[in-house]
Amino acid sequence: MRNALQIGTMSMLLSPPASMGGLRQRDAFITSCVMQKATNDAILTNCLASICSLLLTTRPKTLVVALDTVARDRVGTQLEQYHGVTVVTLPGSIDVARIHRNLSALPAPTRRRDLPIETYAAHRFELWKLTSWRKLLYFDATDVLFLRNASAVLADSKPFSAIVRRGQCTPHAGTMPSKVEQGLYDYINAGVMAFKPSIAAAEWLYTHYFSGDFIYCGGSDRSFGNQDVIRHAALETDVLGSFHEMSPCHNYRGWSSQRHCIKENLALLHGRSLWPTHISLPHRKVPTTELSKRLLNGQCSA
Numbered sequence: 001m002r003n004a005l006q007i008g009t010m011s012m013l014l015s016p017p018a019s020m021g022g023l024r025q026r027d028a029f030i031t032s033c034v035m036q037k038a039t040n041d042a043i044l045t046n047c048l049a050s051i052c053s054l055l056l057t058t059r060p061k062t063l064v065v066a067l068d069t070v071a072r073d074r075v076g077t078q079l080e081q082y083h084g085v086t087v088v089t090l091p092g093s094i095d096v097a098r099i100h101r102n103l104s105a106l107p108a109p110t111r112r113r114d115l116p117i118e119t120y121a122a123h124r125f126e127l128w129k130l131t132s133w134r135k136l137l138y139f140d141a142t143d144v145l146f147l148r149n150a151s152a153v154l155a156d157s158k159p160f161s162a163i164v165r166r167g168q169c170t171p172h173a174g175t176m177p178s179k180v181e182q183g184l185y186d187y188i189n190a191g192v193m194a195f196k197p198s199i200a201a202a203e204w205l206y207t208h209y210f211s212g213d214f215i216y217c218g219g220s221d222r223s224f225g226n227q228d229v230i231r232h233a234a235l236e237t238d239v240l241g242s243f244h245e246m247s248p249c250h251n252y253r254g255w256s257s258q259r260h261c262i263k264e265n266l267a268l269l270h271g272r273s274l275w276p277t278h279i280s281l282p283h284r285k286v287p288t289t290e291l292s293k294r295l296l297n298g299q300c301s302a
Helices: 041-058 069-080 121-129 151-156 199-211 227-236 288-296
Strands: 003-007 027-033 063-067 085-089 096-101 135-139 144-146 161-169 185-195 268-270 278-281 284-287
Touching: 027 041, 027 121, 027 151, 041 063, 041 069, 041 144, 041 278, 041 288, 063 069, 063 121, 069 085, 069 288, 096 199, 121 135, 121 199, 135 151, 185 227, 185 268, 199 227, 278 288, 284 288
Parallel strands: 027 063, 027 135, 063 085
Antiparallel strands: 003 096, 135 185, 144 268, 161 185, 278 284
16 A cells, blocks of 8 residues: 655746846756745755855856745845845745655654655755756755855756766665666765756656655655655656766765865865864855854855
8 A cells, every 4th residue: 555645736837037038048056945934944044054155155157046935035135135146936835745655665764854855855846947047056055065166066067967876776665666677776966966957857857756756765865855866867867868977076975985085175065064164265264153144144245
């Protein structure tokens, strides 16, 4: 017997700002902040710190920030004051109702989250609908901190690209392992990735996330996260276009396979445990604990 959870509809659509005039933009950084509840201040604090670190170190020509309505009401105006920042609003609350999983075959939860991940994981697929841009470089604002100019990460990363972990995926029960050959599969980390927006890709991701028709690799929050379905689309199909392996040093996680990365050259750190006490800018150091406050006060311009 399959227990069912469902998320919203696939008709949800991010609308680009009217000021874009229908013209196709080129390349941009993009991230998202989802609060769902006004009490989730820690989520917002990390998000603003990450965004501020990018603005201070990189001065991106374009940064797209996708906010749910709660985060938009809190910080939308402050974000829009920064040159090059475009704010878009994510669809309303996701109704958990139609995600199909064999819950009895999935592992027990291993950690508690401030938000149930199945209520917002699919929001990331909305970003593929921003077809006004040619290429978007996504970073997870909950735990990515920029240390240096990341323009080269955007320029060097072809869509679709992400870092790869060889042989780190073992198909697990709960989704579609009966349809695939058993053995080890490659894995990717989607916390930093470059992709080409496409309505067709967004719909594919939604459909397969809902149905569980993808290889579940054993992580990604009991398959309710979005990473495994993105991994499946990128490595097992061509729905996201050709796959290009991102330089492992462009998304530094502190893994043993990244020991060769020169830390003094890293543009970003991915993982809150890796964040230093400050980021170094020309002629000054900025404590990481002050980044979110600086953004709200208009102090994240380089």
